Amino acid sequence: xxxxxxxxxxxxxxxxxxxxxxxxxxxxxxxxxxxxxxxxxxxxxxxxxxxxxxxxxxxxxxxxxxxxxxxxxxxxxxxxxxxxxxxxxxxxxxxxxxxxxxxxxxxxxxxxxxxxxxxxxxxxxxxxxxxxxxxxxxxxxxxxxxxxxxxxxxxxxxxxxxxxxxxxxxxxxxxxxxxxxxxxxxxxxxxxxxxxxxxxxxxxxxxx
Amino acid sequence: xxxxxxxxxxxxxxxxxxxxxxxxxxxxxxxxxxxxxxxxxxxxxxxxxxxxxxxxxxxxxxxxxxxxxxxxxxxxxxxxxxxxxxxxxxxxxxxxxxxxxxxxxxxxxxxxxxxxxxxxxxxxxxxxxxxxxxxxxxxxxxxxxxxxxxxxxxxxxxxxxxxxxxxxxxxxxxxxxxxxxxxxxxxxxxxxxxxxxxxxxxxxxxxx
Numbered sequence: 144x145x146x147x148x149x150x151x152x153x154x155x156x157x158x159x160x161x162x163x164x165x166x167x168x169x170x171x172x173x174x175x176x177x178x179x180x181x182x183x184x185x186x187x188x189x190x191x192x193x194x195x196x197x198x199x200x201x202x203x204x205x206x207x208x209x210x211x212x213x214x215x216x217x218x219x220x221x222x223x224x225x226x227x228x229x230x231x232x233x234x235x236x237x238x239x240x241x242x243x244x245x246x247x248x249x250x251x252x253x254x255x256x257x258x259x260x261x262x263x264x265x266x267x268x269x270x271x272x273x274x275x276x277x278x279x280x281x282x283x284x285x286x287x288x289x290x291x292x293x294x295x296x297x298x299x300x301x302x303x304x305x306x307x308x309x310x311x312x313x314x315x316x317x318x319x320x321x322x323x324x325x326x327x328x329x330x331x332x333x334x335x336x337x338x339x340x341x342x343x344x345x346x347x348x349x350x351x
Numbered sequence: 352x353x354x355x356x357x358x359x360x361x362x363x364x365x366x367x368x369x370x371x372x373x374x375x376x377x378x379x380x381x382x383x384x385x386x387x388x389x390x391x392x393x394x395x396x397x398x399x400x401x402x403x404x405x406x407x408x409x410x411x412x413x414x415x416x417x418x419x420x421x422x423x424x425x426x427x428x429x430x431x432x433x434x435x436x437x438x439x440x441x442x443x444x445x446x447x448x449x450x451x452x453x454x455x456x457x458x459x460x461x462x463x464x465x466x467x468x469x470x471x472x473x474x475x476x477x478x479x480x481x482x483x484x485x486x487x488x489x490x491x492x493x494x495x496x497x498x499x500x501x502x503x504x505x506x507x508x509x510x511x512x513x514x515x516x517x518x519x520x521x522x523x524x525x526x527x528x529x530x531x532x533x534x535x536x537x538x539x540x541x542x543x544x545x546x547x548x549x550x551x552x553x554x555x556x557x558x559x
Contacts, residue, residue: 183367307497
């Protein structure tokens with residue numbers, strides 16, 4: 144059964160269990176989906192409103208782009224847990240002979256790289272989502288201002304949560320070029336996305 | 352159908368729609384549930400492990416308390432949207448006579464107060480959850496350190512998201528004693544909970 148087909152109460156129960164997956168990675172992806180869904184909702188509550196007539200073209204595009212990013216986040220919820228299951232599978236590989244051990248070690252490196260790629264995808268989705276949400280401030284229905292603020296908070300949690308998942312996985316990776324690439328790219332996204340998310344929250348906070 | 356019985360993909364689709372509820376309030380509650388579920392998971396991955404033997408009594412209690420707070424958050428997901436639906440219902444009340452208008456105004460004040468109480472409950476749950484998660488740092492399975500970090504990030508988003516929902520609702524409330532009470536209590540929670548959540552994230556970040 145796919146994680147995205149669990150109910151909210153069923154998913155949080157599964158998350159809370161002693162099963163190591165789903166964990167923080169899939170949780171971060173879900174928070175990204177929640178965040179950009181709220182941005183889309185604010186767009187949907189703005190479209191067709193006379194008061195925001197000058198922003199209609201923007202809002203229509205906002206809704207389209209937000210829907211796409213929401214689907215990206217939903218898709219990566221399961222893929223992140225599948226990547227983690229790849230690590231778990233390595234633990235059940237034989238480790239009797241030197242050949243076993245070498246094969247196991249290689250499989251672990253491959254699995255850890257897969258577990259780094261999925262949260263990195265989340266960081267990219269979150270950056271796009273935060274940029275889109277930032278553009279929506281001042282162009283969307285002010286009755287839903289708090290929802291846009293919650294969107295920014297959720298997307299910030301998603302991007303930082305994904306970053307923690309990258310860090311814990313690259314700590315076991317021996318390919319230093321790979322490690323440096325993901326560290327550098329992840330830090331670049333944080334440097335851009337976090338102040339932008341904070342700015343949205345502050346702007347909303349002042350408007351209320 | 353209850354919101355907590357929606358699937359993850361179904362809930363995010365509903366959230367993204369032009370239905371004004373569920374919105375940021377129920378989203379913040381869900382993020383609280385995700386956060387404390389992760390704290391419980393980290394406890395569950397620690398219990399019975401020889402390496403953390405000295406913390407077993409704490410961890411057993413952690414799991415119990417986290418389960419309780421998770422259920423509190425799950426419960427308030429639907430109650431927050433029901434409170435919001437109370438506001439929507441006022442808009443369909445008659446407004447022909449002066450008596451109609453007076454009745455409508457009074458109903459709106461009652462509905463806005465209900466919409467302030469549910470996010471305030473979330474703030475209280477989030478504060479308890481953040482305090483519990485802070486205690487878990489250094490006493491739980493370090494293999495799940497990133498999950499504890501994501502827990503703190505989710506709970507921070509929940510407490511700040513709930514606060515935005517309080518602010519947007521009290522802006523329409525005329526009972527100044529009520530407004531001041533919720534503002535003061537909310538600010539006190541933020542002052543305590545936010546630095547604590549940030550501290551957990553920073554500690555986890557440094558450990559990875």
